[in-house]
Amino acid sequence: VQLQASGGGLVQAGGSLRLSCAASGRTFRSAAMGWFRQVLGKEREFVAAMAWSGGRTDYVDSVKGRFTISRDNAKNTMYLQMNSLKPEDTAVYYCAADTGRILTFAKSAYEYDYWGQGTQVTVSS
Numbered sequence: 001v002q003l004q005a006s007g008g009g010l011v012q013a014g015g016s017l018r019l020s021c022a023a024s025g026r027t028f029r030s031a032a033m034g035w036f037r038q039v040l041g042k043e044r045e046f047v048a049a050m051a052w053s054g055g056r057t058d059y060v061d062s063v064k065g066r067f068t069i070s071r072d073n074a075k076n077t078m079y080l081q082m083n084s085l086k087p088e089d090t091a092v093y094y095c096a097a098d099t100g101r102i103l104t105f106a107k108s109a110y111e112y113d114y115w116g117q118g119t120q121v122t123v124s125s
Contacts, residue, residue: 001025001114005095008119011085015123019080021095021116032098032105033071033078034112037091037121044094048080049105058107062088085123092118 007019019035034049048059048069057069066085071078078095096112098105106112 001031001097001099003095003097003114003116005093005116005119008093008121010122010124013086013123013125015085016081016083017085017121019082019093019095019119019121021078021080023076023078023097025076030099030102031114032101033069034096034098034105034107035069035078035080036094036096036109036112037089038094038118039091044109045091046107046109047093049107050078051105052102056103056105058105082121085121087123087125090121090123092120094118 002024004022011017030052032051035047036044037047038044046060050057050069066083068081095116097114098112
């Protein structure tokens, strides 16, 4: 599985961005997917995850009500819609796939076995 993240950029506080994660390989359709973010000098932080079925999702508390994770299995693509962005959302965002889970998902980065290259999101105040 290869993952390609895109959609990052510079936005003012209160603005929106939509990140995309394009996956190659049929494994995407039977893998839990997640978004993580990392600030230089800090550990990679869980942001959101979605089970293979697409029905179950979870978010870190700081983004609940602002971010929405979704996936289109027909297009092998996952999305992260980010609204009401705040300066503290600034980070490199990574998408990841966990081929060991189908109906559930993990929040630990160590559980994910495939990673995209990351896309920078910068929110100015």
